[in-house]
Amino acid sequence: MEISVEGLKAMLRRLVDAIADGGEGCEEVETYDEVARLVLQIRDLKFGAARNGEGLGCEFENKEGGSVKVPEHFLCPLSSELMRDPVVLSSGQTYDQRFIQEWLSSGNRTCPKTQQVLSNITLTPNYLVRGMISNWCTKNGVSLSPPSNTELDLVTGNDRLTFTSLLDNISSPASPISEKRQAVKDLRLLTKRNKSFRAVIGEKPGAISQFLSVLSVPGLKDNPEVLEDTVTTILNLSIHDSNKKILGDHAEVVPILIMGLKSSAMETRSNSAAALFSLSALDSNKEKIGSLCAIKYLVDLLEDGTLEAQKDAAAAVFSLCVVRENRGRAVRNGIVDVALKNIKNETLLDELLAILALLCSDQEAAEKLKENGVLCLLKVARENPGKRNKENAVVVLFSICMYDRKMLRVVGEDEKLNGTMAWLALNGTSRAQRKAAGILEKIKRTKPKTPYSC
Numbered sequence: 001m002e003i004s005v006e007g008l009k010a011m012l013r014r015l016v017d018a019i020a021d022g023g024e025g026c027e028e029v030e031t032y033d034e035v036a037r038l039v040l041q042i043r044d045l046k047f048g049a050a051r052n053g054e055g056l057g058c059e060f061e062n063k064e065g066g067s068v069k070v071p072e073h074f075l076c077p078l079s080s081e082l083m084r085d086p087v088v089l090s091s092g093q094t095y096d097q098r099f100i101q102e103w104l105s106s107g108n109r110t111c112p113k114t115q116q117v118l119s120n121i122t123l124t125p126n127y128l129v130r131g132m133i134s135n136w137c138t139k140n141g142v143s144l145s146p147p148s149n150t151e152l153d154l155v156t157g158n159d160r161l162t163f164t165s166l167l168d169n170i171s172s173p174a175s176p177i178s179e180k181r182q183a184v185k186d187l188r189l190l191t192k193r194n195k196s197f198r199a200v201i202g203e204k205p206g207a208i209s210q211f212l213s214v215l216s217v218p219g220l221k222d223n224p225e226v227l228e229d230t231v232t233t234i235l236n237l238s239i240h241d242s243n244k245k246i247l248g249d250h251a252e253v254v255p256i257l258i259m260g261l262k263s264s265a266m267e268t269r270s271n272s273a274a275a276l277f278s279l280s281a282l283d284s285n286k287e288k289i290g291s292l293c294a295i296k297y298l299v300d301l302l303e304d305g306t307l308e309a310q311k312d313a314a315a316a317v318f319s320l321c322v323v324r325e326n327r328g329r330a331v332r333n334g335i336v337d338v339a340l341k342n343i344k345n346e347t348l349l350d351e352l353l354a355i356l357a358l359l360c361s362d363q364e365a366a367e368k369l370k371e372n373g374v375l376c377l378l379k380v381a382r383e384n385p386g387k388r389n390k391e392n393a394v395v396v397l398f399s400i401c402m403y404d405r406k407m408l409r410v411v412g413e414d415e416k417l418n419g420t421m422a423w424l425a426l427n428g429t430s431r432a433q434r435k436a437a438g439i440l441e442k443i444k445r446t447k448p449k450t451p452y453s454c
Contacts, residue, residue, distance in 0.1 A: 068140045074133050077113050078103060079156035084144060086130050087123040091116045094126050099156070102196075156196065163200045163207070166190075171210040177219050181226065184214050188229045191236035198240040208250045215256065228268040231260040235275035244278065248285035254292050261297035269301050270309035277316035283323060290326035296333040303338045307347070314351035318358065327362050335359070336368040344376055349384065353392035360399035370400045370407045378411065382420045391432040394424055398435040401442055412443045 076083045076096035085097040091111035095103075103112060104121050111118060137144050169175045169183040190197045201207045212230065220226045234253060237243050247253045257279075260272030276294055279285045289295075298320075301313040317335060320326045336359070339352040356373075359365040369377075373396070380393040401408040415421050421443075424436035 068142060071136065074129070074136065076100075079158070081157050082144065083129065083133060086126040086133070088126045090119045090122060094129055097123060159194070159197050159200050160203070162190070163197065163204075167204075167207055167210040171213050177217065180214055180217060180220060181223075184211075184226060184229045184233070187211065188233045188236065191233050195240070198237050198243065201237055202240075202242050202246060208247065208253065212250075212252050212256065224263060224265050224268065227256075227260060227263060228265055228271070231257060231268055231275060232271045235271050235278065238275050238278040241281075244282050244285065248279050248282060248288060254279075254285075254289055254294065258292060258294050258297060261294065261301060266306055266309055269305060270312050273298055273301055273309065273312035273316045277312060277319055280316060280319040286320050286323040286326065290320055290323065290329055293329075295320060295326060295329045295335075299330065299333045299335050299338055302335070302342070310342070310348055311351065314348055314355065318351065318355050321355065321358050327359050328364060330355075331359060331362060331365045331368065336365055337372070340369075340373050340376055343380065349380070349389055350386070353380065353389050353396075357392040357395040360396045363403060366399050366403045369396060370404050374400060374407050374410050378414050378418075378420060381424060382414075382418055387429050387432070390424060391429045391435075394421070394428065394432050394435045394439070398439055401439055405446065408439075408442060408446060411439060412446075415440070415443065 070082045074082055076086075076099055077093070078095055078099040081096070083094070083096040086094050087097045087100065088094050089100065089111055091114050093111050093113045095112070100112075100123065109118050109121070110116060133144075136142070166183040166187050169179050170187075175183075211233070214226060215221050215230060234247060234257065238247055254276070257272045257275050260268045260275075263269055263272075276289055276298070280289060295317065298313045298317050302310050302317065305313060317330060321330050335355065339356055342348055343352050356365075356369065360369060377393045377397050377400075381390050381397065384390055384393070397411060401411055411421070421436040421439050424432050425440060426433070428436060
């Protein structure tokens with residue numbers, strides 16, 4: 001235990017020195033967050049195991065169903081777990097390859113155990129220790145799974161211990177409100193900073209319910225900061241791919257994110273939209289999110305949010321509208337008017353034109369677009385330098401012209417003055433060329449024929 005704690009203390013000292021020096025390029029907010037994370041890890045390493053009556057050594061169940069304690073010298077100093085792929089650093093210390101590689105990949109150039117600066121970062125297989133571990137496993141009837149590079153496999157015993165401790169603090173009726181509040185804050189920080197920590201939730205089926213129970217605690221359920229921390233933790237957890245289904249399937253997660261969208265705090269609304277976007281990577285989640293009326297509040301955020309929040313909302317709306325059932329919901333909740341308003345103000349052109357191009361095949365959307373959108377979209381097609389934006393604008397114009405001859409005449413009048421469609425038919429993307437050529441052909445067919453006299 002002393003090894004890991006001392007290593008963390010050394011890292012903590014360097015960060016505190018960096019804050020004190022205030023050196024150029026020091027991002028103080030990020031540095032303070034890192035300090036908090038290290039303090040938490042030191043606390044849990046020193047006191048977590050003791051609170052649970054456990055030592056550093058881990059135990060395995062053998063083939064006879066008995067419990068076998070692992071010798072301490074077979075445990076990785078970083079993970080406190082039995083090494084599957086022991087390797088030696090230039091400092092002479094042995095670690096499990098997946099954990100020391102994670103340490104080095106994070107930019108560390110010291111030995112975690114000795115804090116010695118490494119002359120090189122070569123990892124040399126420790127065949128002696130590997131053979132000893134293999135013999136011990138055979139002798140004690142322990143079946144050890146082969147090394148894996150998955151994120152889930154990087155979860156350490158300390159991660160599990162810390163995670164369980166925080167969930168117990170949140171869900172236990174005996175825990176004071178202040179302790180529950182701090183546990184939620186700690187979860188938000190750890191799930192942001194530690195990607196392996198995000199994987200722990202997949203190992204505990206009841207973990208989400210334990211975590212979300214904080215929103216039913218008197219004194220906390222109406223606290224806007226608790227809601228923000230809860231929403232942001234869900235966002236952090238959703239980044240891990242295997243969590244998307246777990247979170248989406250839980251009955252409370254999406255309603256809580258919708259609650260966050262309705263919050264008065266912009267960061268809570270923005271993080272809720274980002275979490276919905278992350279979860280919507282799965283089609284099953286897209287349908288569920290749409291059916292629970294989240295799109296209405298995403299459109300509201302797109303209308304009155306900060307630029308960053310609008311980006312999160314636009315990304316979520318686009319992803320949700322990949323499912324056809326959600327397109328009508330978006331149109332009925334005002335996405336067309338909000339998108340056109342922002343496009344006229346030249347805000348989020350890329351995102352909103354892509355949304356309109358996705359929606360415009362729906363006749364209801366095309367009807368709303370023709371009222372205020374044709375001149376705005378013609379301007380984009382004519383003046384915007386982005387080829388993709390020009391393409392999306394002409395895609396929408398094509399759909400409008402298919403439904404409405406009056407709007408086709410408006411496009412035809414613009415064509416006489418500016419030749420926008422002719423230019424796109426020659427110079428646009430392949431899709432833009434097809435759509436522009438289709439509009440030109442339709443304009444040509446609707447021209448009245450010139451009468452000839454004998």
